[in-house]
Amino acid sequence: QVQLQESGPGLVKPSQTLSLTCTVSGGSISSGGYYWSWIRQHPGKGLEWIGYIYYSGSTYYNPSLKSRVTISVDTSKNQFSLKLSSVTAADTAVYYCARTQTVGDWFDPWGQGTLVTVSS
Amino acid sequence: QSVLTQPPSVSAAPGQKVTISCSGSSSNIGNNYVSWYQQLPGTAPKLLIYENNKRPSGIPDRFSGSKSGTSATLGITGLQTGDEADYYCGTWDSSLSAGWVFGGGTKLTVL
Numbered sequence: 001q002v003q004l005q006e007s008g009p010g011l012v013k014p015s016q017t018l019s020l021t022c023t024v025s026g027g028s029i030s031s032g033g034y035y036w037s038w039i040r041q042h043p044g045k046g047l048e049w050i051g052y053i054y055y056s057g058s059t060y061y062n063p064s065l066k067s068r069v070t071i072s073v074d075t076s077k078n079q080f081s082l083k084l085s086s087v088t089a090a091d092t093a094v095y096y097c098a099r100t101q102t103v104g105d106w107f108d109p110w111g112q113g114t115l116v117t118v119s120s
Numbered sequence: 121q122s123v124l125t126q127p128p129s130v131s132a133a134p135g136q137k138v139t140i141s142c143s144g145s146s147s148n149i150g151n152n153y154v155s156w157y158q159q160l161p162g163t164a165p166k167l168l169i170y171e172n173n174k175r176p177s178g179i180p181d182r183f184s185g186s187k188s189g190t191s192a193t194l195g196i197t198g199l200q201t202g203d204e205a206d207y208y209c210g211t212w213d214s215s216l217s218a219g220w221v222f223g224g225g226t227k228l229t230v231l
Contacts, residue, residue, distance in 0.1 A: 106170040
């Protein structure tokens with residue numbers, strides 16, 4: 001059974017770059033057949049899709065975040081990562097990683113999420 | 121403002137039935153599959169329904185999904201106190217700003 005676990009700093013200063021990693025266990029990213037996703041949830045608010053990556057490196061990003069987002073994959077470590085640049089307090093959120101079958105499909109499973117606070 | 125519109129809250133008594141609506145447009149719900157997610161307090165979202173009306177293994181048949189035109193509905197029968205959660209719909213939006221979109225979420229209270 002595939003499991004995902006987010007990791008990274010819980011506190012980032014304004015204007016800096018937020019960096020998170022999702023480690024996949026119980027399955028191999030390089031096997032293909034799935035896209036790997038980042039989704040965030042602002043405190044007390046709804047869900048916002050950030051983007052996907054395939055093991056080959058092909059990516060799709062939320063147009064509203066595209067200029068600041070980079071999602072990458074490291075198949076040797078069975079991990080994929082999120083970088084969000086020029087962060088502000090508005091980027092404070094719980095960040096989830098999740099798996100999806102293909103572009104436009106549902107998300108399952110999800111990681112437990114990690115809270116990132118942007119503050120000086 | 122979310123692209124998909126859900127009621128902020130719904131409530132019903134234990135044992136009763138409740139429905140949660142999700143309204144969109146032809147660029148999203150109208151031409152793509154809808155999925156539903158349950159988020160219990162303090163936990164990550166969990167897939168409840170995919171491809172409009174299919175349940176993943178382990179999801180009881182008290183949960184059902186349907187779609188008609190540009191709207192989708194989640195139904196929950198035999199409500200239990202453990203069903204108190206936030207519920208989100210989601211789908212792909214094929215407009216010029218293509219991407220995955222979620223509804224704003226609905227808080228279910230089991231009275």
